[in-house]
Amino acid sequence: KDKSTPQPLEDLNGTVAQLMTEAFGILSPHNTVASALDYIVRTDPSITITYIYVTDEADKLLGVLAMRDLLLARPGQTLEEIMTPTPFAFTPDVEMPEAVNAALAKRLRLYPVIDEEGTLLGQVYGWRLFEYVASEISAQAGSMVGVNKEERLSTPILQAFRMRHPWLQINLLTAFAAAFVVGMFEDTIARIVVLAIFLPVLAGQSGNTGCQALAITLRSMTLGETKGFPVAQLLRKEIILGAMNGFCVGLIAALAMWLYAGFSGAGDPVTLALVILIAMVGACIGSGIFGVMVPLTLRRFGADPAMASSIFLTTFTDILGMGLMLLLATSLLL
Amino acid sequence: KDKSTPQPLEDLNGTVAQLMTEAFGILSPHNTVASALDYIVRTDPSITITYIYVTDEADKLLGVLAMRDLLLARPGQTLEEIMTPTPFAFTPDVEMPEAVNAALAKRLRLYPVIDEEGTLLGQVYGWRLFEYVASEISAQAGSMVGVNKEERLSTPILQAFRMRHPWLQINLLTAFAAAFVVGMFEDTIARIVVLAIFLPVLAGQSGNTGCQALAITLRSMTLGETKGFPVAQLLRKEIILGAMNGFCVGLIAALAMWLYAGFSGAGDPVTLALVILIAMVGACIGSGIFGVMVPLTLRRFGADPAMASSIFLTTFTDILGMGLMLLLATSLLL
Structure with a gap:
């Protein structure tokens, strides 16, 4: 090499x-x-x-x-x-x-x-x-979740609190946005409680898929490798990867939903399994797009592309993953 | 300096x-x-x-x-x-x-x-x-979510899929663990649906608080700063920070729950608000502990301390955050 x-x-x-x-x-x-x-x-x-x-x-x-x-x-x-x-x-x-x-x-x-x-x-x-x-x-992984690059092990607790806390309040605001979306489907959850159990599955998968795309984009930006790559090509790759990852992970999650719904008798197991599969594919495709766009957008606005990028990303992926599942369930089952 | x-x-x-x-x-x-x-x-x-x-x-x-x-x-x-x-x-x-x-x-x-x-x-x-x-x-942020350090923008899609996908399946397994915990409280959610809406809030906050502790621990390990610091001191700092962050964020979340429960008439607003506050403080303290212990444990077992650390961490914080909220709600309200 x-x-x-x-x-x-x-x-x-x-x-x-x-x-x-x-x-x-x-x-x-x-x-x-x-x-x-x-x-x-x-x-x-x-x-x-x-x-x-x-x-x-x-x-x-x-x-x-x-x-x-x-x-x-x-x-x-x-x-x-x-x-x-x-x-x-x-x-x-x-x-x-x-x-x-x-x-x-x-x-x-x-x-x-x-x-x-x-x-x-x-x-x-x-x-x-x-x-x-x-x-x-080495400060980049911390920047992604709102840790100031000046913070060290020796930073006094109060100072660390002052530096980290504002981002946690912003994270709370973004969590409220996701909660608001879930809240719009309160009736659906009340009727099919098993959907609540799958909320963390959708949020977790779309979040981690998005963070993979985010990390590879940020690293490429840091090492100066994005210069030769048009954004469309970056997006295309993460969209295809999101679809592949979403489909393979979605199949397992759909199987779990099918088994769980079958045993608990909550709603039609096949339709619920289909809801999970489609939501997972859609959420993972969207996560790939957000993973590329969040750091590029931050840089375009003159900010550090890593800055709180994970907080912004998971806001989008939470809303997309959980929202898509609940929207599909509402349309197909109620 | x-x-x-x-x-x-x-x-x-x-x-x-x-x-x-x-x-x-x-x-x-x-x-x-x-x-x-x-x-x-x-x-x-x-x-x-x-x-x-x-x-x-x-x-x-x-x-x-x-x-x-x-x-x-x-x-x-x-x-x-x-x-x-x-x-x-x-x-x-x-x-x-x-x-x-x-x-x-x-x-x-x-x-x-x-x-x-x-x-x-x-x-x-x-x-x-x-x-x-x-x-x-620069590969560290990616390692945390299961991106191989050999992956670059130019890595073919199939190869990137083969490298990233196993970690997403592991992430799915860990999401099932969190879903299993939520599932244990299906009856509680069925009776107080507003709790489902606060699931992503608890998961999101404990996850990001834990990732802050994880990132600062990993960075300190990378830069060799942890040598002079006994683990007890690292833990003490993150526990105090977790309590402070959890309390301040929990107050706002509790206020939101009090308002929402008051309007929707679901359960006792004051008790529900208290559930959120206590769960948030407990979850953020636990997240601080996990943020320190996950990379130290990975290293003790001879692995790269960043390896999938975010996946492992969010498993613990998801279970702790959502589990604590549902457990408290079940004990105090039902």
């Missing part, structure tokens, strides 16, 4: 400024190679100089020198003669996805940071960028 | 072998600094030599040289004299978490790979390790 063309990363927050540290190994362009060598020898050996930054009197970055450049030069040459002029550098306002993708392409140990005028402000280590990526991406 | 002591990473699959590439820049210990310089000058400039690997006739890695070492040496010295002997190196069987943590500590651009006898087998770039980490961690 060829890994030489790394995938670009997307949807990371923050800018280069927050990972910048002080630059060292700064010399003037008029220094000779010999004096640069002398400088390196005299430097505290605990500081590993990777590059020499060549700056003018106004601290403007003129060029960089790798150790290799000094190695291949003559002692009397000036740094100006052998440096790599106008080197690759970040400005502090470069967004993280851009910085990380640049780092995956350049693969250097260290990157200079300059301002708009070219003044050397500091440097950023490649490993810091990647450490940041690991931290950011 | 000091970032100088990077967090160790855990729970990554695979070994160093899968990221190893061919080593270059290999010289004998008897070479002089001058001949090493000559070698570097003659090397294709598209190949950036970061280190010189010094090996004996049997390809055993004796030492490494950074460009800086050559720079500070005299042309007549042999590589043997100036090399860093027995350098840090991976063996191909080093597990990824160990390799990534070493890379975060060493922060080198490149690491040699040797076998047990010290023979140089190849090299691993630091950026490849980090690229791997990004890919692995």
Whole structure:
């Protein structure tokens, strides 16, 4: 498997400024190679100089020198003669996805940071960028259910409560929406109580099917793989998968309903089984669509595509799964 | 915020072998600094030599040289004299978490790979390790709901179906368990149908509260932060948070039940509201416990702690949330 063309990363927050540290190994362009060598020898050996930054009197970055450049030069040459002029550098306002993708392409140990005028402000280590990526991406599963990426094990309980609780209240509101839909069919449930027993089955299956589509869409967005994929193609795949998964899972659920309704004598077992099968296929197809559309819609509105995505998704899948079952039962049985 | 002591990473699959590439820049210990310089000058400039690997006739890695070492040496010295002997190196069987943590500590651009006898087998770039980490961690949200980390947008539909479907059947089985619990209270629901309407509310809230605890636990495990935290402390925090969240969300849900039951005249509104409040607090406390225990239990059994964790978690939270509400209603109202 060829890994030489790394995938670009997307949807990371923050800018280069927050990972910048002080630059060292700064010399003037008029220094000779010999004096640069002398400088390196005299430097505290605990500081590993990777590059020499060549700056003018106004601290403007003129060029960089790798150790290799000094190695291949003559002692009397000036740094100006052998440096790599106008080197690759970040400005502090470069967004993280851009910085990380640049780092995956350049693969250097260290990157200079300059301002708009070219003044050397500091440097950023490649490993810091990647450490940041690991931290950011590991926050995604939490973001999906309303956990702030700033929350850690050491976060005080009250602060964790303040960060998590608003999303749980929003989740409650969305649960009320699902409850409202179920409530519209109160008469149906009162007449065929077995339908209440299958509410968690429909909600659970459509929710998990939707979360599978959501997770694969989010991961592809994070790793920058969605760029070449038109939305229609993403949707087509999840619709077909939803239909296949809904049908195979629906068959088992329909069999369970047929057995249960047959034993308990509640309603016509065959029709009830058919209701479950059709509702499951429909709900799983819809879940696939929501799983793709929720993160894409969040991003379109400028939000983090993972943000509370699972809360939004399960709202739709709950309403669709339970609503479809109750609607079909009402139409076919009452 | 000091970032100088990077967090160790855990729970990554695979070994160093899968990221190893061919080593270059290999010289004998008897070479002089001058001949090493000559070698570097003659090397294709598209190949950036970061280190010189010094090996004996049997390809055993004796030492490494950074460009800086050559720079500070005299042309007549042999590589043997100036090399860093027995350098840090991976063996191909080093597990990824160990390799990534070493890379975060060493922060080198490149690491040699040797076998047990010290023979140089190849090299691993630091950026490849980090690229791997990004890919692995971004798979976590999918693992939680049964998406294989090998699945990509380009995975054919049938293959995606084969990878995702077994987990949906397992999810169905767990949904049946929840349905079985609800079924035990069929008589209660038949008499107080409004309880059916609150089934998705209890399931949704306990599920999302549990997923918050699950996500923060998983992330902490991934970033290696759980090591200093005894399980009791993790549990204590999530229990308190569950109680606080359950109480505040339960108050609103209880109010909704009080209003709904009052209007519809189904059962005693105050008792029904109390049932919802107590069930919500109990379910959210339990969800916090499950959110911590599910990934820890998966790891204890040698599995990926994220694997289907959301499926297992929602089984418990569904049964607990809906079961507690129906049990309380049965005891207090019938």
